[in-house]
Amino acid sequence: MAALPLSAPAFLGAFELGRAIAMTDATDAVDTPTPRRNPKPEAKTINGRELKPSTLMMGHGYDPALSEGSLKAPIFLTSTFAFENSAAGKRHFEGITGKRPGGAEGLVYSRFNGPNQEILEDRLAIWDGAEDALSFSSGMTAITVMLLAYCNAGDVIVHSGPLYAATEGFVAKVLSKFGITYVDFPAGATREELDAVLEKAKAQAADNGGKVAMVYLESPANPTNALVDVEAVKEARDAVLDRDCPIAIDNTFLGPLWSRPLDHGADIVVYSLTKYVGGHSDLVAGSIAGAKKWMDPVRALRNTMGGIADPNTAWMLMRSLETVELRMQRAGENAAKVCAFLKDHPKVEGLGYLGFIEDARQQDIYDRHCKGAGSTFSLFVKGGEEEAFRFLDAMKIAKLAVSLGGTETLASCPAAMTHLSVPDERKAQLGITPNLVRISIGIEDPDDLIADFDQALAAV
Numbered sequence: 001m002a003a004l005p006l007s008a009p010a011f012l013g014a015f016e017l018g019r020a021i022a023m024t025d026a027t028d029a030v031d032t033p034t035p036r037r038n039p040k041p042e043a044k045t046i047n048g049r050e051l052k053p054s055t056l057m058m059g060h061g062y063d064p065a066l067s068e069g070s071l072k073a074p075i076f077l078t079s080t081f082a083f084e085n086s087a088a089g090k091r092h093f094e095g096i097t098g099k100r101p102g103g104a105e106g107l108v109y110s111r112f113n114g115p116n117q118e119i120l121e122d123r124l125a126i127w128d129g130a131e132d133a134l135s136f137s138s139g140m141t142a143i144t145v146m147l148l149a150y151c152n153a154g155d156v157i158v159h160s161g162p163l164y165a166a167t168e169g170f171v172a173k174v175l176s177k178f179g180i181t182y183v184d185f186p187a188g189a190t191r192e193e194l195d196a197v198l199e200k201a202k203a204q205a206a207d208n209g210g211k212v213a214m215v216y217l218e219s220p221a222n223p224t225n226a227l228v229d230v231e232a233v234k235e236a237r238d239a240v241l242d243r244d245c246p247i248a249i250d251n252t253f254l255g256p257l258w259s260r261p262l263d264h265g266a267d268i269v270v271y272s273l274t275k276y277v278g279g280h281s282d283l284v285a286g287s288i289a290g291a292k293k294w295m296d297p298v299r300a301l302r303n304t305m306g307g308i309a310d311p312n313t314a315w316m317l318m319r320s321l322e323t324v325e326l327r328m329q330r331a332g333e334n335a336a337k338v339c340a341f342l343k344d345h346p347k348v349e350g351l352g353y354l355g356f357i358e359d360a361r362q363q364d365i366y367d368r369h370c371k372g373a374g375s376t377f378s379l380f381v382k383g384g385e386e387e388a389f390r391f392l393d394a395m396k397i398a399k400l401a402v403s404l405g406g407t408e409t410l411a412s413c414p415a416a417m418t419h420l421s422v423p424d425e426r427k428a429q430l431g432i433t434p435n436l437v438r439i440s441i442g443i444e445d446p447d448d449l450i451a452d453f454d455q456a457l458a459a460v
């Protein structure tokens with residue numbers, strides 16, 4: 001057969017491996033990121049009216065004509081994609097390797113991309129007003145591949161605290177093995193405090209022979225719900241660091257509906273799609289979105305390492321995106337009603353809910369950055385672990401499980417479960433007390449939920 005001497009994936013695998021070995025800096029791969037096939041142009045406006053994300057979720061990026069008229073995109077279960085002829089194969093690789101200017105189009109091999117993932121990524125980008133997006137097999141895959149793509153030995157990561165425990169662990173325990181250090185700051189830090197933190201990080205990077213590689217935020221923080229002032233972080237970054245140091249933010253708790261951090265100065269928005277976006281507690285996935293220049297190095301490393309969402313999960317996420325606005329709106333309304341009931345309940349010591357912020361600075365950040373209070377909050381039951389357990393065990397509708405953002409209401413006790421291994425001193429610092437119950441409100445009938453909370457509190 002006078003086709004490619006090696007199968008396309010094998011050849012590309014060898015090519016990628018060669019690059020990986022030659023690469024001292026993953027960002028080198030920006031030169032030749034795997035190009036994407038553009039979807040058929042479609043109307044995103046009608047008579048000058050820009051169509052809303054909820055409308056575009058029904059069809060954007062997918063042309064039924066290309067799939068036998070199937071209204072919904074089929075699930076493309078294939079590991080590789082056939083070239084039309086050998087000349088087309090050669091042309092493609094000439095484009096990829098830069099031997100022919102103008103790049104290359106089309107799908108080659110499913111570690112790099114696939115039709116379901118490309119449609120999903122186009123739709124994810126819409127919600128955040130991003131130029132490009134990348135999907136991953138989990139939120140943690142998205143976070144770790146992104147951090148690896150941007151960091152070299154000697155570099156420093158500046159991050160808000162607390163972070164999701166696995167993220168914090170990856171930075172502190174895994175990246176440190178490669179000579180990457182970090183400087184952290186409390187979520188509510190002011191512009192002045194941020195300037196000081198970035199100056200410290202810059203000096204640390206200079207001492208270590210590296211640069212400040214990324215400012216990584218999580219807002220609201222898990223499980224404290226403390227908000228980060230993204231606008232102040234951007235101003236501080238622009239004042240103290242080079243603008244080529246991206247600001248990434250984990251928007252899992254409020255995105256994509258209640259917060260759009262790219263509008264406030266973040267460069268990359270990060271998601272565990274497992275939560276609100278997937279929304280049915282039936283899949284695990286992640287994503288990042290932002291300008292193409294920020295996505296390209298991460299895409300190149302994802303091409304090498306793998307970690308893209310699988311076609312079935314990508315298809316399920318497209319299904320989920322059609323209802324994400326409806327689900328989040330209902331969950332948000334439900335949470336507001338449940339929290340109004342809990343607020344002055346005699347068995348409730350307090351609430352960590354963004355709808356009832358008591359701190360003026362946090363309220364100011366909320367007013368500038370958030371379009372809604374979300375549906376995940378902390379409930380402090382009067383008493384200690386015993387009372388919290390009695391409450392949790394008495395719940396009849398809410399399920400006792402970690403995670404959040406699903407259609408069903410979930411409850412857990414971070415001090416005894418997700419944060420059990422966190423040292424007591426750090427737990428006290430973060431306000432993770434034994435009586436803290438973490439709640440994620442779903443889309444059930446709100447009065448049924450209130451009845452459940454009422455009877456469960458009566459059992460305390």
Ligand SMILES: Cc1ncc(COP(=O)(O)O)c(C=O)c1O
Binds near residue numbers: 138164250
């Ligand atoms: C804020 C946040 N970021 C990231 C993750 C990790 O996502 P995944 O479980 O999809 O890997 C989680 C998971 O709970 C999370 O809560």
